[in-house]
Amino acid sequence: MVAAGTTVLLRIIQIDWSDLALECLSRGADPHALDARRYSALHWAVIKDQPEVVTALLELGVDTEVRTVNDLCPLDFAWRCHNKRMIRLLELGR
Numbered sequence: 001m002v003a004a005g006t007t008v009l010l011r012i013i014q015i016d017w018s019d020l021a022l023e024c025l026s027r028g029a030d031p032h033a034l035d036a037r038r039y040s041a042l043h044w045a046v047i048k049d050q051p052e053v054v055t056a057l058l059e060l061g062v063d064t065e066v067r068t069v070n071d072l073c074p075l076d077f078a079w080r081c082h083n084k085r086m087i088r089l090l091e092l093g094r
Helices: 008-014 018-026 041-047 051-059 074-080 084-093
Strands: none
Touching: 008 018, 008 041, 018 041, 018 051, 041 051, 041 074, 051 084, 074 084
């Protein structure tokens, strides 16, 4: 069961199952969905350090500037984690 305010794709990324997330995306899962706190799949893939998922989401044209309820975009999380690989991916994906 998936909690209210989330989607299967978001939950799969949150539990760090990137292979299944990629499968869901290939089968039409909504890459633009937001959870109750306005975190997107891209936010979660950055937080969970899933470069393959980030790349797939960017290729699907997700909004890299989408903001959480605390006004944070995915790049903010990459900077907070000092994750140079994610920073590079997100800056190239803009």
